[in-house]
Amino acid sequence: MQRRHFLAQAGALAATAATLGLASAPALAQADNFPQRPIRLIIGYTAGGSTDLPFRVLAENASKIFGQPVIIENKPGAGGVLPAQLMQTTQPDGYTLAQVAMPVYRLPYTTKINWDPVKDLSYVINLAGYSFGLVVPVDSPIKTMQDYIAYARANPGRLTYGSPGSMTTLHLTMEELAMKQNVQFSHIPYKGNSESMQALLGGHVMSVADTPAWAQYVETGKLRLLSTWGEKRSARFPNVPTLKELGLGIVQTSPFGVVAPKGTDPKVVKKLHDGFKKAMEMQNYRDALAKFDMEPFYMGSEQYAHFAADTVKKEKAIIDKLGLNKPQ
Structure with missing residues (x-):
């Protein structure tokens, strides 16, 4: 009788705990000993x-x-x-x-x-x-972000940029920039940055927005970095301005x-x-x-x-x- 009474009490307590959303003793012990x-x-x-x-x-x-x-x-x-x-x-x-x-x-x-x-x-x-940036070929007539926006304004929809794909953060940030500046860019999606870098170096696209797959090409003088997108300037490229300091109203990491x-x-x-x-x-x-x-x-x-x-x-x-x- 005592054993049945004890089991009944235990069952009632367990039911009450479940009703109240309380963790069981084994679950608590598992959390205390995590990870095993x-x-x-x-x-x-x-x-x-x-x-x-x-x-x-x-x-x-x-x-x-x-x-x-x-x-x-x-x-x-x-x-x-x-x-x-x-x-x-x-x-x-x-x-x-x-x-x-x-x-x-x-x-x-x-x-x-x-x-x-x-x-x-x-x-x-x-x-x-992440670290993001916008690059153009070193022989591009576009030297600065101001030039980039000015070209887009003078040539609606003709300024092409590559990104890692549609609806990626890089794509949407570039479109946000275009929207803020009331200009039009032409988006060319690629499968990855190795593909977009080759397209840019081969003259198939005018610019690329991406993570620093471009860094080695910037450092060897093949590409020009127009802007980085962080809160502050890149330690690796301290001479390149951010979108924020250029007054373009965007920080994207x-x-x-x-x-x-x-x-x-x-x-x-x-x-x-x-x-x-x-x-x-x-x-x-x-x-x-x-x-x-x-x-x-x-x-x-x-x-x-x-x-x-x-x-x-x-x-x-x-x-x-x-x-x-x-x-x-």
């Missing part, structure tokens, strides 16, 4: 590039901190949104994480999806932002970070945040970013979630103005 096995971190770009290489250094640092391997898995394609998409069918235990790139925040307006980039992800930490599936235990999210924060503060991670003219850009979990909500609203405004919404 390897962690997968999925990124949305190919191996060897400006996203992949710094992430591998970060993962190596984090492995030492967590005492478990952090394994990078590449899932390129679809503008870098596949990792976030995979989080919608992933167990929320903290052992499978994803990089979130800016294109994720415009998905609700460009693609039919059944999940919300703000509500259906657990934001862990923002890590860094396309911040990216790490998320977990919706419903991940807050204790696990906190452990992940703290571990990755230590990992990103190590000098070798800063050095890995610097190779691509990038810098750490830290946001904690709450700040990162607010950034995501604000960015979704901003992306909608730009896409609405450009008339690039998905078909109804």
Whole structure:
């Protein structure tokens, strides 16, 4: 009788806990001991590039901190949104994480999806932002951004620029620039920056907006860098002005970070945040970013979630103005 009474009480307590949304003792213990096995971190770009290489250094640092391997898995394609998409069918235990790139925040307006980039992800930490710039051939008559805008104004739709693809951050930022300046550019999408660089060097396009795949060509005198797009000037190209200081009203670094599936235990999210924060503060991670003219850009979990909500609203405004919404 005593045993039946004890079991009945235990069942009632468990039911009450479930009703109140309280974690069970085993779940709490699991969070306290996290991690107990390897962690997968999925990124949305190919191996060897400006996203992949710094992430591998970060993962190596984090492995030492967590005492478990952090394994990078590449899932390129679809503008870098596949990792976030995979989080919608992933167990929320903290052992499978994803990089979130800016294109994720415009998905609700460009693609039919059944999940919300703000509500259906657990934001862990923002890590860094990309370096972007606009380049032309060194023999181009366009010497400055002022020349670039003036040419576009005098030749509507004739000034061509290449980017990594339609609806990418680079494409939308160039169109935002055109909209702000009341000019027209002609967009030529490419599959990647190696393709766009060859097109530019071969005279098939007049300019390219991209990450610093152009850096080596600028340094060897084949291309001219007209502007960079960060908050401050590039340490690598300190003589080149930013769009902001030129009075063009744009700062674009396309911040990216790490998320977990919706419903991940807050204790696990906190452990992940703290571990990755230590990992990103190590000098070798800063050095890995610097190779691509990038810098750490830290946001904690709450700040990162607010950034995501604000960015979704901003992306909608730009896409609405450009008339690039998905078909109804």
